[in-house]
Amino acid sequence: MEEQHVIGEGVVLDTRPASFLTRGLAFTIDVLVLVVLFIIVANLPIDSIFLSQFSDAFAILAVVFALVILPATVETLTRGRSLGKYAMGIQIIRDDGGPVGSRQAFIRALVGVGELWLTSGVVAIGSAVLNNKGKRLGDFLAGTYAVRVRVPKTPPVNLAPPSHLVNWITNAEIGKLPDGLALSARQFLARSATMHPGSRQSTGEEYMRQLSQYVAPAPPVQVHPEDYIVSVIAERxxxxxxxxxQRLDRASHVRERLERLPVGISNPEN
Structure with missing residues (x-):
């Protein structure tokens, strides 16, 4: 099953860790942007006497700004997306699924000076290859990782139980399903047609097993796993x-009663 991530607000992110190649291409785009900015700055009409007097300090400030301050500021303001990341459809998020802040962005940028620039990316590549989320050292220290945000849209699912299961599921008791289970089961239904038959069957049986823990009684006849899943999800x-x-109807009724004036008091609008 695909990895799900639930953020603090209880929203499930439909995202997957970004591949090493995608992150590399995003970094290349960001480097090209820096080169263009450097060329522009180098051709500005700045007083040569001023530069000669403060050349060393200016060079240090320029490097710090380009490699630390600028990327950290961009990631903070865009919540984890630079121009390269935006172009490649990826975003940096915290391990808990929340958006990155200034602290995480600064740590990533600072560590990136060593693992990306001073070692020509060798350290970052080695770190990314050795873990399933493609984390570089800056990600480990900051508690972040890169995710894909351009996930292909799945076709809509027709959530209607088969006719021979309508009577059973309508009268069955359904406990409180975990939101993650309900969502992943629904996503399985959306992509099942594109799955390998063997994987589709085994995954369907696993979802049926998990859902059956919250549904009673069992179907009166043997059913296909996907028929079982769609029946439970649709009825839920x-x-x-x-x-x-019903809640909205009750709220409307209460509001109407509260708005009524006591007997004997005329409405001033009349």
Whole structure:
């Protein structure tokens, strides 16, 4: 199953760790942007006497700005996306799924001076290859990693239980399903048609096994795993929609009663 990540607000990110190649291309684009900026700055009409007097200090400040301050500021303001990352459809997030802040961005940029620039990227490549999230050292120290944000859209799922299971699922008891399980099961239904038959069958059986822990009684007849999954997910959605509709109706009724004036008091608008 694909990795899911739940952020602090309870929102599940439909993202996957960015590949090493994608991160490399994003970094290359950012380097090209820096080169262009350097060429522009180098051709500005700056007083040569001023530069000769403060050449060393100016060079140090320029390096610090280009390699640390600028990338850290950009990542902070864009919540983890530089021009290269935006072009390649990736974003830096915290390990807990939240957006990066100035502290994480500064650590990544500072460590990047050593692992990206001073070692020509050798240290970053070695670190990224040795872990499944493609983290470089700066990511480990900052508690971040890169994710893909351009995930192909899955086709809509027709959440309607098969006719021979309608009576069973309508009268079945369905416990509170974990949000992550319900979401991943729904995503499985959306992509099942493109999966390898063997993988599709085994994954469907696993979701059916997990869902069956929250559903009673079992179906009266043997059912296909995907028929079972779609029945449970569809009925859960129907019941939640019904409860929400009832809640809104009650809130509307209470509001109407509160807005009524006591008997004997005329409405000043009349």
């Amino acid at each position: 959605a129907r019941r939640e929609a019904s409860l929400e509709s």
